[in-house]
Amino acid sequence: MMTNVHVVLRKEDIDETALADGKVAVVFDILLATSSIAAALSAGARSVIPVRDAEEAKAVAIHLPEKSYELxxxxxxxxxxxxHPPAPLFLQTICPGKTVVLSTTNGTVAVHKAQSASAVYTASLLNSPAVSEHVCRWHRDKTIIAICSGSSGRFCLEDFYGAGYFVHCLVEQGIDATKLSDSAMAAWLFYRQYSGEERAKEVLFAARVGRWMAAYGLESEVDYINRHGALSSVPKLERGSFGLELRDIAPTKFMKEGRSS
Incomplete structure (x- = not known):
């Protein structure tokens, strides 16, 4: 029996050949890349161009009109x-109408590694309900691979939790729980143990990256990232004029009050 939903625990574990066999990939980097992507697009960024490093970012920027982008x-x-720092709250102040050229250690690299899939999306706690609804509507017959970016080869607690929330949203959309792989089931069970924004906050600040963000006074960014389902953006990877870019394909853009499931 085909597994319909699977969770990959680190970007280094991505099987690019398997992805190319019609799989749908959804990439998670909860702290910070995919949360920043959702926030930037919801705030009116024209697109987000994910690059692998600073050199690639500068090479892309050379071809963009002056003052049309933010690095x-x-x-x-x-x-x-x-x-600029890839922080969701901050990005919303600078990105409306701009192209965001985004380079991160893990999330944007994971997006590039996932590009062989038949469709690639990014998701976070902020927009997993919207992404799951879209995926279930347009890709219900496909195998869905939720990819945790991890951190420089290490497993990340917050990405695993985010993937579990996404799996939860898929099940709410009608995906049969018996079609979850063991890794997807583990992520879902972990999410259910800490469901709701108050319990999620425990997870985010217990994670290594969350502790680091707290030490640098970035608690407000983590609190924002923890707003489950607050944004309706559906970032999809497309081939643009300057390479790969993420665009919001949600039919409408609006911000809802944060909710937890």
Whole structure:
């Protein structure tokens, strides 16, 4: 029996050949890349161009019209010189009407590694309900691979939790729980143990990256990222004029009050 939903625990575990066999990939980097992507697109960014490093970001920027873009990125947790930090709350103040060229250590690399899939989306706690609804509507006959970006080869607790929330949303959309792989079931069970924004906050601040963000005074960013289902953006990877880019394909853009499931 075909497995309909599977969770990959690190970007290094992606099987690009298997993805190319008609799979649908959904990438998670809860702290911070995929949350920043959802926030930027919901705030009116024209698109997000995910790149693998600062050099690639600068090479893309050369071809973009002056003042039409913002360079955003970090490397191993440090904001790249000359770039804006990839923080969701901050990005919403600078990205309306702009193209965001985004370079992160893990999330944007995971997006590139997933590009062989038949369709690639990014999701977070902010927009998993919207992404799951779209995936169930348009890809119900496909195998869905939820990809946790991880952190420089390490497993990340927050990505696993985010994937579990996404699986929960899929089940709510009618996906048969018996079609979950063991990794998808494990993620879903973990989410259910800490469902709701108050319990989720425990997970986010217990995670290594969450502890680091708290130490640097970024609690407000984590609190924002924890707003389950607050955004309706559905970022989909497309081939654009300047390479791969993520565009919001949601039929309408609106912000709802945060809710937990």
């Amino acid at each position: 955003v990125g970090e490397r191993e947790g440090r904001t790249i010189d000359g770039f």
